[in-house]
Amino acid sequence: MPLYLTDDQQMLRDSARSFMAEEGAIAKQLRHWRDRNCKDGFGHALWKQFAEMGFTGILVDEADGGLGLGHVEAGIVMEEIGRNLTPSPFLTTAVAFVAAIRGSGARERWLPGILAGDTVAAIAVDEGRKHRPEAIEAKAERAGNGFRLSGRKSFVVHGGSADVILVAARGDEGLSLFAVEKDAKGLDVAPERLADSSMAATVTLDGVEVDADAVVGEVGGGEAVLARLLDAGRAAAASEAVGLGTAAMDMTVDYLKQRKQFGRLIGEFQALQFRAAHLYSELEIARAATLKAQQMLDEEAGDAELMVSVAKAKAGRAAQLAVQEGVQMHGGIGMTDEYDIGLYMKRDRVLAELFGDPNYHADKVARMKGY
Incomplete structure (x- = not known):
């Protein structure tokens, strides 16, 4: 398309x-x-x-x-x-x-x-300091007509505000996903404020009992459901990164047109023009990669997962470049709370980790291509 x-x-x-x-x-x-x-x-x-x-x-x-x-x-x-x-x-x-x-x-x-x-709703997949969905260790044991869930989940965004937490856990049948209601007995949610002032939580499941209706999809069929969830979340997060990076770039270019140094607008300095042009190119490539990934998801293309990782990696790196260049070109005021550019840098750091950082996805693309 x-x-x-x-x-x-x-x-x-x-x-x-x-x-x-x-x-x-x-x-x-x-x-x-x-x-x-x-x-x-x-x-x-x-x-x-x-x-x-x-x-x-x-x-x-x-x-x-x-x-x-x-x-x-x-x-x-x-x-x-x-x-x-x-x-x-x-x-x-x-x-x-x-x-x-x-x-x-x-x-x-x-x-x-x-x-x-x-x-x-909140998504409880990760269990360590980094996004590693292939390393899920939370347990799901048969208990009567349902299941008993045990384990600990980290970086559960909106976990403290959620009415339902989607938990990935492994049982004898394989991986399954469970929709756990916020008032479930044995569910402990410890909210944490992140660098960008958003809220996440560490979620502990201590023998949380759920009935069979809590299973999303088929018992043991969680790999397909999780893949669908992650593809959607990663592609959407890539779009947010593109928007974040574009706004940071626009803010910076506007500042270059206003700030004067040595009697000249700093935007007239060729070195800064080169950097702004490079940033624009990187963001447009990231936007194109992200749109392609989303089109492939909508078409249910067989290799959509690969393109989603390309998009998440590229958008993450382009957004990081945008906020770093933005703060630097703003000079010392870029580090003050009065200017919004610093808020974009903080959000970028949190967003980069959500659903896998650029390094995770670059490695995933390499492995999927046989390297």
């Missing part, structure tokens, strides 16, 4: 851009909730507005009350979220969780709340 948006997708982009710029702006959302030390790190009223705009139903089938759109459209919204550093559970809930439960019985339990903007 051509690497550009259709007319309908451009209309969605324009709608999302104006909404995020007005309702999801840094001063109105991120700084507001950060300065109040909000336990959730985001505003529930804004999440309700997401639902009113139809954003929470982008990946939900029309038969289930959603818009029946695809990953490209979800990426359009994510890029605008990244531009404005808008704190919300859109990535974990409306993208990753919805992608996991599509076609399963769990959708009847959880989709109505998500579509209404009332339900928040």
